[in-house]
Amino acid sequence: MLKNKTMRLKILFLCLGCTLAGLLLQTYLFQTTSSELIYNQAKSDSYRSMENMQDDIYTFIKSIENGLIDIYNEKEFIMDLRSGMESSTLQNRYYRTAYDIATENFQTSDGVVSLYIYDKSHRIISTYRRAVTPKHNYPTDIYDPLFNDNAEKVKEYVDSDETQMLISSYYNVYREKNIVRFVLKVYNSVNIHSKIGYVVCDVDSKILKKIMRKYTSEDEIFIWLQPFNDRPVLAAGNIMDSDSNVYEQICDQIQKGNQEFENIQEKNKVFFSVYQDKYNLGAYTLIPRDLLNRNQKILNENLILITLIMLAVVSISFYFVSRLLSRPLEEMTKTVKRIQGGETQLRMENLRNDEVGELGKSFNNMLDQIEKLIADEYENKMSLNYARYQALQAQINPHFLYNTLDTMGSIAEIQGCIQVSNLCQSLAGLFRYSLDMKNPLSTVSGELVHLKNYIYVMNVRMQNQVEYEFHIDDNVLQDTLPRISIQPLVENALNHGLKNQKGKKKVIISAGIRDDDLLISVEDNGIGMSDEKIRELFSEDPGEKQKNRSIGIFNIHKRMQYLYGESYGVKIKSEPEKGTVVFLEIPRKKQGENQNACKKL
Known part of the structure; x- marks a missing residue:
């Protein structure tokens, strides 16, 4: 009994001594090194805050760019601008274009104060100025010499080969503040390397300052x-x-x-x-x-208090723990040493029904699994090497295929076969998008590009028998979703809804927001389907007639439920001879917010 008590006291004093020595050493090291550590951590936190601020600024700038890109929807204006029409004629015809773009594509909260449209020779075509007053005054032409508005940077950018949107600024003497300026070049839709004009958008700097104040x-x-x-x-x-x-x-x-x-x-x-x-x-x-370094003094004071508390807690805890654990732990230590000496078949015996006993049982189970893992290790390594080889092999053939399609498209274009060239380019785009395994998630915008490539191919095959209509909310273009989620829905409409339909054939693709969720629908005016057939589409064990049919819908539905939960996925609304509407609903997520979904994929 005395020997057991002596052992427990030794354990207690040893733990207390180690704890006290560790705390004293930590205190000394903290005093000598904490200043630089705290400084570096605070600097790192400030840097991360700056990065977060830049992310918010990027989102705002991207929204401005998206609004300016809408100028390409003014097809008649773009056509006249591309034709080299006289600037005076363009001014007479399109003097309200800047106003329309500013009011239709930007909210008041975006802070757009003026918008200008120029041809490639820097001649003004259209101007928009918001609420012009003596105090809120903006130039009617940024090249007006009466305004010192840093316009030379705009001209320098437009005459350069730079393709990114320009961000500049100037000081407005009337507002007595800086105005942020965005400049986007307008290119010829036929030849994207030929610019035909540019758009200048001036924004109140208070919008960006509000973001900066946040950080x-x-x-x-x-x-x-x-x-x-x-x-x-x-x-x-x-x-x-x-x-x-x-x-x-x-x-x-x-x-x-x-x-x-x-x-x-x-x-x-x-x-x-x-x-x-x-x-x-x-x-x-x-x-x-x-x-x-402001928090260093507070940390020093807290460290002393923590040291005293830790000594008291460790003293009490180790005293009771040592009483309970010293004897069974000694027996377990002897057994472990024998196992280390080569007696790998040995297992712990006479285990009690307490935590130490559970530890011994877990140790025995661990030894059993280690033996099994050692036996399987070689086979797993071989399987891993084979999987890596297969992955590398899988990357070779697809690249060869769509690179060959690109070559065929270029040859067809050179020889004047435009339709064949476009078909090859669309097919190459389909392959690239479908086989990009590095990015399991895409955006609504990327999905629509992929879908339009598919539609072009199908139009060639079906001789433009099907009419397509798009209703896309601009606010969801950058929302993310799993790759190849929309195209199979359209493919299902073509293969099952419209295949046996006579007369006019039409497919309507829509994307928008419903209750903070992303809602995508594909509607056709085809033959429709019964409720029984809809249930068969979602059955995990479809009947013999349904095998190998509408796999795309079932696949997409299961993927969405796996990624986002049972409340999301695909829903079908249809009646025989009255057409079909397929709905896809998932949570709205912007790029960079789908980390959990990426891990599942």
């Missing part, structure tokens, strides 16, 4: 946005007079296209930058070092 909770943090090779767009936060020279020096280097500002280090300031992946708009910040 700058401290007034001491100074942050600004500035495109490379251009003036700053706007800034948020306060900057001390002593730091103004640093700010001006960095801005000057960015405007000149230099990157030497990356090496600027101030004694009491931290500088770093975050860039957009697509658009030329960097975010820069100056943060006081004292702000990043």
Whole structure:
């Protein structure tokens, strides 16, 4: 009994000594290294905040770009602009086009204050200015010499080969604030390398400043946005007079296209930058070092308190634990050593019905599974190597196939076979999209491109017997969904709904929002189906007549339920001789928000 107590006391004193030594060592190391660690962590948090801010800014810029791209829907205007019509004639015909684009594609919350349309020779065609007053005044032409609105950057961009949308700014003396400027080139739809004009959209900087304020909770943090090779767009936060020279020096280097500002280090300031992946708009910040180190003193005080509490808790805990565990643990240790010595068939015996006993049972089960795993290891390695080989082999043939289709399309185009060329290009697009296994998720926009390639191929096969109609809400174009989810629904309508239909054949494809969900429908005016046939389509064990039919619908339905839950998937509304509507409903997710779905895929 005395020996057991001595063992328990040894365990207790040893644990207490190790704990105390560890806490004292941790305190010492924390005092000597915490400053830099806290600083680096705070800097990392600030950098991540900047990245999140850039994500929100990217979303806003993308919405502006989507609105400007709508100019291509003005087909008559694009045709006249492409034909080289006199600017005076274009001005007379399309003086309201800028107004229509600004009012139809942008909300008041987007902050669009003016919009201009120019031909490729920088002649104004149409102008929109919102609520012009003496205080809210904007140029009727950005090249008006009375306004110093940084228009030379626009001309420099338009005359260059740059294809990304330009982001610039100018200072409006009437508003006494910076105005953010977006410029999008308009290309010839026949020859995308030939520009025929451009659109200039000026936006109130308060929209971007609102986003910036969301990520700058401290007034001491100074942050600004500035495109490379251009003036700053706007800034948020306060900057001390002593730091103004640093700010001006960095801005000057960015405007000149230099990157030497990356090496600027101030004694009491931290500088770093975050860039957009697509658009030329960097975010820069100056943060006081004292702000990043503010929590160090609080952590030091808490560490002392935690040390005292830990000593008390460890003392009590180890005392009771040592009493319960010392003897059975000694027996288990001896058994483990014998197993380590080579007695692999040995198992723990005389186990009690407590936690230590459960540990021994689990250890015995682990040894049994280890023996089985060792036996299966070689076979698993061989299977893995074979699977890798098969994956590499699978990448070769599809690439050869759609590259061959591209070559055939180019030859057909050279020889004047336009339809064959277009058919090859559509087929190549179908293969590329279908065989891209690296990206299991796509967007509604990407699905529609894939669908239109499929429709073109089917129109060639069916000699344009089917009429297609699209009703797509622009707000869902960037919503994500599993790849190849829409095209099988249209294929089902062609193969089953319209195949035996006489007379006019029509398919309507719609996409929109319902109760914060993405709702896609495919409607046909075909022969329809009965309720019994609809139930057979969703049966996991279809009858003999239904085998190998409408597999696409069943497959899509099961995929959606697996990814998003039983409440989502495919629904069918149909009556014999009255057509069919197939609905696909899933939760709305933007790009980057489907991480769980990607893991399942």
